[in-house]
Structures are given as C-alpha cells and as structure tokens.
Amino acid sequence: MAEWGEVPRLAPDQAAPPNGSRDAMLRLIADAVPALMAYYDLPSLRCAFANRRYAEDYGWTPDAILGQTLRQAVGDAAWDVIEPHIRRARSGEPVHYTREQRLPSGALRVIEVNLIPHFSSDEAAPRRQIGIFVLINDVSHHVEAEGALRDSEERLRKFAEVTNEGIVFHLKGIITDVNPALLAMTGYALADLLGRHAMDFVPDSWRQVSIDYLAAAREDPYETALIHKDGHEIPVEMIGKSMSLRGEVHRIVVVRDITTRKEAQRRIEFLALHDPLTQLPNRIYLKERLAQVLALARRRDGLAAVLFIDLDNFKTVNDSLGHHAGDLLLREMARRLSAAVREADMVSRLGGDEFLVVLADIGSREDAAGVADKLLAIVNEAVEIEGHLLSVSPSIGIGLFPDDGDNADDLIRHADAAMYHAKDSGRGHYQFFTPDMSQRAFDALHMESQLREAIAGEQFVLHYQPQLSLADGRLVGLEALVRWQHPQRGLIGPDAFVPFAEARGLIAGIGRWVLCEACRQLKAWFGAGWPMVPVAVNLSAIEFRQPSLVQDITEILAAAGLAPQYLEIELTESVLMDPGGFALGTLSKLKALGVGLAIDDFGTGYSSLAYLKRYPIDKLKIDRSFVCDIPGDGDDVAITTAIVQMAHSLKLLTVAEGVETPEQRALLQSLGCDEYQGYLIARPMDTAALQAWMAQRSDNAVQPSSNSPSP
Numbered sequence: 248m249a250e251w252g253e254v255p256r257l258a259p260d261q262a263a264p265p266n267g268s269r270d271a272m273l274r275l276i277a278d279a280v281p282a283l284m285a286y287y288d289l290p291s292l293r294c295a296f297a298n299r300r301y302a303e304d305y306g307w308t309p310d311a312i313l314g315q316t317l318r319q320a321v322g323d324a325a326w327d328v329i330e331p332h333i334r335r336a337r338s339g340e341p342v343h344y345t346r347e348q349r350l351p352s353g354a355l356r357v358i359e360v361n362l363i364p365h366f367s368s369d370e371a372a373p374r375r376q377i378g379i380f381v382l383i384n385d386v387s388h389h390v391e392a393e394g395a396l397r398d399s400e401e402r403l404r405k406f407a408e409v410t411n412e413g414i415v416f417h418l419k420g421i422i423t424d425v426n427p428a429l430l431a432m433t434g435y436a437l438a439d440l441l442g443r444h445a446m447d448f449v450p451d452s453w454r455q456v457s458i459d460y461l462a463a464a465r466e467d468p469y470e471t472a473l474i475h476k477d478g479h480e481i482p483v484e485m486i487g488k489s490m491s492l493r494g495e496v497h498r499i500v501v502v503r504d505i506t507t508r509k510e511a512q513r514r515i516e517f518l519a520l521h522d523p524l525t526q527l528p529n530r531i532y533l534k535e536r537l538a539q540v541l542a543l544a545r546r547r548d549g550l551a552a553v554l555f556i557d558l559d560n561f562k563t564v565n566d567s568l569g570h571h572a573g574d575l576l577l578r579e580m581a582r583r584l585s586a587a588v589r590e591a592d593m594v595s596r597l598g599g600d601e602f603l604v605v606l607a608d609i610g611s612r613e614d615a616a617g618v619a620d621k622l623l624a625i626v627n628e629a630v631e632i633e634g635h636l637l638s639v640s641p642s643i644g645i646g647l648f649p650d651d652g653d654n655a656d657d658l659i660r661h662a663d664a665a666m667y668h669a670k671d672s673g674r675g676h677y678q679f680f681t682p683d684m685s686q687r688a689f690d691a692l693h694m695e696s697q698l699r700e701a702i703a704g705e706q707f708v709l710h711y712q713p714q715l716s717l718a719d720g721r722l723v724g725l726e727a728l729v730r731w732q733h734p735q736r737g738l739i740g741p742d743a744f745v746p747f748a749e750a751r752g753l754i755a756g757i758g759r760w761v762l763c764e765a766c767r768q769l770k771a772w773f774g775a776g777w778p779m780v781p782v783a784v785n786l787s788a789i790e791f792r793q794p795s796l797v798q799d800i801t802e803i804l805a806a807a808g809l810a811p812q813y814l815e816i817e818l819t820e821s822v823l824m825d826p827g828g829f830a831l832g833t834l835s836k837l838k839a840l841g842v843g844l845a846i847d848d849f850g851t852g853y854s855s856l857a858y859l860k861r862y863p864i865d866k867l868k869i870d871r872s873f874v875c876d877i878p879g880d881g882d883d884v885a886i887t888t889a890i891v892q893m894a895h896s897l898k899l900l901t902v903a904e905g906v907e908t909p910e911q912r913a914l915l916q917s918l919g920c921d922e923y924q925g926y927l928i929a930r931p932m933d934t935a936a937l938q939a940w941m942a943q944r945s946d947n948a949v950q951p952s953s954n955s956p957s958p
C-alpha cells in the first residue's frame with residue numbers, strides 16, 4: 248500500500264481515459280486522491296460510496312463495502328471511538344477531529360477526520376439531511392513535525408534556563424524573550440525588557456558597533472557592552488544567530504559577561520607597564536611618558552627634570568629585617584614620593600631601591616632643586632615597619648632637559664651618574680649632573696667591575712697596627728686594616744674603596760675575607776708563640792646588619808680554630824643609632840659568643856649615653872681628631888678627659904687612636920686612658936714588618952700562660 252501523502256500511482260487500466268462514463272471518471276479521481284473518502288446514506292448509515300483507499304483500509308473491496316453500515320464497515324472498536332462524532336454529524340453539524348489510529352501492522356498514525364453532513368437539494372424539503380460524507384487524511388507527519396518543533400522549543404527553553412550565559416531573543420531589535428541568566432547579569436526584571444529595543448541597553452559608545460553587526464546579520468562573536476540596571480557598563484561578548492520561527496526571522500543572541508576576562512586583560516596590560524610591588528609605572532612606561540614630556544617641552548621651549556633617587560640603606564633593611572619589611576618600606580616610599588609631586592609629574596620604580604621622578608614642566612633649575620629638597624625630607628622621615636622605626640636617606644641625582652640631554656636615555660643616564668656622585672660623596676643629598684660626571688660614572692663602573700674581580704680573586708692583604716697598654720706598654724691587641732693589592736695600581740688604602748664597596752653593595756664580600764684572614768693569621772701567630780692578644784676587625788654598619796653575621800662569625804672562628812675572646816669587632820657609632828632594637832639583639836648575641844666589642848672613632852657620631860649604657864660594649868676608641876691636638880688644644884683635652892671619665896664610670900675601657908707624640912701619650916696616661924694606638928708605636932704593617940717589629944720587642948711579648956684561654 249502506498250504511504251498516505253504520496254501521490255498514488257494509477258494502475259495502467261485506471262490511467263486509461265474513462266469510457267466516457269462520468270461515474271467511472273469520478274471513481275478514478277476518488278481512487279487517485281491520497282485521502283480516504285466515503286459516503287454514508289442516512290438514516291440507514293449504510294455505505295453508498297467508498298474510494299479504494301477507504302475500503303481497503305477497513306479490509307473491504309470498494310464493491311464489498313457498499314451497503315455495509317458504518318459500524319460494520321469500520322468494526323466495533325473503531326465504532327466505539329467515532330460514534331459520538333457520528334452522532335453529531337447525524338444531527339447536521341460538520342465535525343472535524345483528529346485521532347490516533349492503530350494500523351493492522353501495529354503502527355500508530357494520526358488521522359484528521361472530517362464528517363460533512365449532506366442535505367437534500369429537494370426544494371420541498373431543503374434542510375433534510377440525507378447522508379454524511381467522510382473525508383480522512385493522514386496527518387502523522389504534520390503532528391510529528393509539530394511535536395518535533397515543540398520538543399525543540401522545549402529543549403531550547405530548558406537550555407536557556409540552565410546556561411550561565413545570557414540569551415536574548417529579538418525580532419527586528421525588539422526583545423521577545425530573555426533567559427534568567429541575562430536577567431541576573433543585567434539586574435533587570437523580564438517585564439523591564441520585553442518589548443523594548445535591544446539597543447536601549449547598549450551604551451552610546453558601543454551602539455554603532457552593535458547596529459552594524461545586527462544590520463549585517465553577522466554570526467561571529469564580537470565585543471560590546473550592556474548597561475546594567477544600576478547604570479554601570481558590563482563588557483560582553485555576543486554571538487547572534489538568525490533563526491526562522493513561524494515565518495519570521497528571529498535573532499537569538501548569546502551574551503557572555505567578559506568582565507573577568509577584561510579585568511585580566513587590563514591587569515596584564517597594567518603589569519606590562521607597572522611595577523607589581525609599588526604599582527608605579529615601570530621603566531618601559533616611564534620612558535614612553537618621558538619621551539612625551541620632552542616632546543612637549545621641546546615644542547614649548549620649556550624645561551623638564553629627571554630625578555634619580557636611590558635609598559641609601561635599603562639593602563641593610565632588606566638584609567636585616569627581611570624582604571617583607573623591605574617590600575613594605577619600598578611601598579611606603581613609593582606612596583610618599585607619589586603624594587609629593589604634581590599630577591603632571593611622574594614617579595616610577597626602576598627596580599630595587601631606585602625610583603625616578605619626572606618633573607614635567609619646571610620654570611628653572613631651582614624648581615628642580617626645591618622638589619629634590621622636598622623629596623629628601625619626606626623620604627628621610629622615620630617610618631615604622633613591622634614595629635621597627637626606620638630612617639631611610641635617599642641620594643638624588645638630577646638631570647635637566649635640555650642642558651643635560653635631549654632624550655630620555657641620556658637624561659636618565661646622566662641623572663643616574665649624578666645620583667652615584669651624590670652617594671659617593673656623602674649620601675643623603677642631591678647633586679645636579681655635570682659633564683665630568685659621565686666620566687666619573689664610567690670610572691665608577693670600571694671600579695665596580697675591578698672590585699668584583701678583586702673579591703673573587705682575593706686581591707686583598709691585611710696590615711696590622713699594634714695597640715699597647717698605657718700603664719705598662721704591654722702589647723694588648725692588633726688592629727687588622729685591609730688594603731687592596733691592585734694588580735696595576737699597587738696597594739690601595741681602604742678609604743679609596745671601602746666606602747665605594749659599601750655604596751655598591753660589595754662590602755660584605757670584602758668583610759668576610761678580612762674576618763677569615765685575620766682569624767687565620769692570628770691563630771697561626773699563636774701557634775708560632777706570639778703573644779695571645781686579640782685582633783680587632785672593623786665592621787661597617789652595612790656588614791653589621793647582615794642577618795647572618797653572628798652565624799658567619801661563629802663559623803669563621805670555628806674554621807680558624809680561634810677562641811672568640813681573641814676577636815674584637817670595631818663598630819662605628821652609627822650602628823648604635825637603631826631605635827628598632829636590631830643592633831641590641833646582634834650585639835647581645837656577639838657578646839654571648841664571647842667576642843669583644845669596641846666603638847670606633849668615638850666622639851664623632853651622635854651616640855647618646857643611653858645607648859652606651861644599653862649595649863654590651865667593652866671599649867671606646869677615642870677618635871684621632873681629639874687626640875691629634877692634645878695637649879695644646881684645651882677643648883680637645885676637655886673632650887678626651889670627659890670621654891675617659893664617662894667610659895670608666897660605665898666600666899668601659901678606653902683606647903686612644905692616632906697617638907703620634909710622647910706628649911700625647913703622657914697626657915693620655917695622666918688622664919687614665921687604658922690603651923693607645925698610633926704612629927708613635929708603629930704604622931699599620933704587613934705581616935713581615937709586624938714580625939720584625941715583634942721580634943725587636945720580644946722581651947715585651949706576653950707568652951701563653953697556664954690560665955690563658957685556649958686560642
């Protein structure tokens with residue numbers, strides 16, 4: 248049997264032209280249509296006509312079905328279902344219904360049934376119903392198609408409900424539906440959106456992009472923005488698709504909130520141009536901005552300045568209090584610097600403890616100096632970091648546009664050279680660039696690389712200066728003083744490289760070598776029967792603040808096999824100026840270790856009596872500047888006297904430095920000073936000279952006694 252809905256093929260005999268019979272023609276047509284047709288007479292409800300499909304569908308031939316009642320024709324089961332419809336049709340009502348029909352094969356199909364009452368055309372009884380015309384169509388695939396559409400719409404609805412992405416349906420821009428995710432994203436209620444134009448929710452700055460996209464019916468993703476109900480812009484990515492629905496072209500737009508992606512992009516862009524620690528512009532950004540500032544200044548014939556700032560003792564903070572404290576300090580300095588300059592100016596961090604300030608538009612050189620003064624003051628102000636009160640002094644180098652360079656690189660380089668000049672010449676102040684600094688900066692770089700080589704190659708030697716007792720002339724100690732044995736320049740004194748090494752962060756390497764060598768040498772001398780006196784080693788403030796200092800000294804003594812009491816550490820007063828308490832901790836640990844502690848150059852710094860009382864110091868070394876003019880200078884005599892008396896009242900020993908004359912020695916002796924050191928005894932000597940000196944005064948040598956501690 249041909250499927251319903253297919254155009255049936257006529258059998259050859261059917262296809263032949265009818266023999267002029269009108270009934271035969273009608274029969275041929277009725278059999279050819281893809282529907283079931285029958286006619287039942289009333290009131291008998293017997294079949295008067297059925298096309299082939301109808302008859303065969305109910306298991307009859309077209310002839311056999313004729314005269315059968317409707318009930319007989321369709322069978323009892325179908326009759327029970329259709330009987331109410333037939334009743335209505337018999338009462339003259341056209342009836343239309345659809346129902347499912349089980350085929351003999353077991354398959355289900357949906358049929359659409361039309362029962363059309365037939366009335367008499369007899370003029371005498373015009374409304375007399377004489378029959379029912381039955382027309383049945385198979386509508387299974389319409390129903391299936393509708394079902395499929397319903398299912399698809401349902402699936403889409405469910406998908407739209409569960410997805411996190413916003414979905415908007417619109418017809419020519421007018422919103423027809425949105426999903427809950429879009430409502431959550433935009434803050435609107437459904438009623439706020441339905442019937443409104445989608446462009447009402449796109450910010451002005453993005454509207455044209457969205458209009459163009461829509462007009463072109465594009466279906467690729469693009470970025471735009473929506474306006475949240477509270478007014479803020481939501482960056483979104485949209486993908487629109489056109490969709491035919493009931494004859495109209497709808498747009499379904501998937502809206503993805505890309506706020507997080509945009510923030511990440513912004514963050515990446517920010518990090519490319521900023522220092523992550525301080526959030527200040529980095530070197531790349533700075534150079535871009537500086538180039539713009541210079542271009543503007545050039546056009547206006549104006550001035551600009553670059554201030555190169557380096558925090559003098561930052562490394563010490565980092566080393567002694569740790570990197571976290573160092574980071575906090577840098578952030579605070581960044582904040583202070585930024586707050587101190589105008590909006591048009593720029594503060595950037597170049598790395599480490601180096602900052603650069605660009606003054607965009609200044610009237611004169613003095614303006615730059617004024618800003619430098621201000622920055623010195625605000626950086627200098629004490630800062631509390633993790634309970635420690637710290638004081639940081641900056642060195643500032645200034646390069647002026649156009650005098651010191653007409654491009655960013657030259658200006659930065661020259662400001663850097665000026666900063667190093669400021670640092671090398673005393674720190675804590677500013678310097679303008681001068682042309683000779685370029686050469687000096689070059690020299691300094693050269694010196695730095697040579698010094699690094701010297702540390703790696705241990706190109707240092709120690710000279711020793713004896714210290715004697717003022718009471719009896721006994722040898723009481725030796726001070727180790729470092730020299731650089733330069734391969735070309737010969738012996739270089741510490742004043743020519745120690746401050747430089749401190750400024751460039753190289754002193755720790757030198758200091759470690761000095762400590763190792765002094766301990767090793769002293770132990771060797773002890774082994775050779777020399778007097779068992781301590782060796783004094785100078786430690787700069789930077790070395791003293793190394794967090795590993797106590798551990799390093801412990802290890803160095805152990806490696807040399809020297810008892811701690813044979814090592815004396817000489818520190819300057821600046822070490823004591825530490826309200827944070829770090830110095831007290833380190834000094835106490837050194838004291839506990841058994842190492843001697845002396846304050847060098849005493850009287851030149853600002854150490855207060857309070858500090859002296861607080862710290863476990865053994866000795867004060869009276870600075871040479873007070874000794875050199877005694878006994879002639881009354882003030883110096885008074886100062887020296889006061890130092891000796893104060894030291895004694897604090898139970899500290901005193902050592903006079905730089906004693907060159909017997910008169911000086913005599914006065915110091917009369918004042919009760921304990922020990923002395925100076926050219927009067929001997930200049931600092933290399934080991935050979937010291938050996939000769941020692942041999943010459945062997946009668947004075949103090950040999951190890953039974954109760955001396957083991958070296």
Ligand SMILES: Nc1nc2c(ncn2[C@@H]2O[C@H](COP(=O)(O)O[C@H]3[C@@H](O)[C@H](n4cnc5c(=O)[nH]c(N)nc54)O[C@@H]3COP(=O)(O)O)[C@@H](O)[C@H]2O)c(=O)[nH]1
Nearest residue numbers: 728729740741742761785786787847905906907925926931
């Ligand atoms: N951190 C370190 N500093 C060190 C080290 N070695 C030395 N130094 C410091 O360098 C400064 C200069 O030292 P130097 O050139 O060795 O001068 C010493 C003596 O030569 C000099 N002196 C000694 N007696 C006299 C004298 O009678 N007259 C005179 N004009 N000068 C004299 O004094 C210097 C020793 O001084 P001090 O250390 O204060 O006792 C100097 O500040 C050294 O501290 C090192 O290894 N690490």
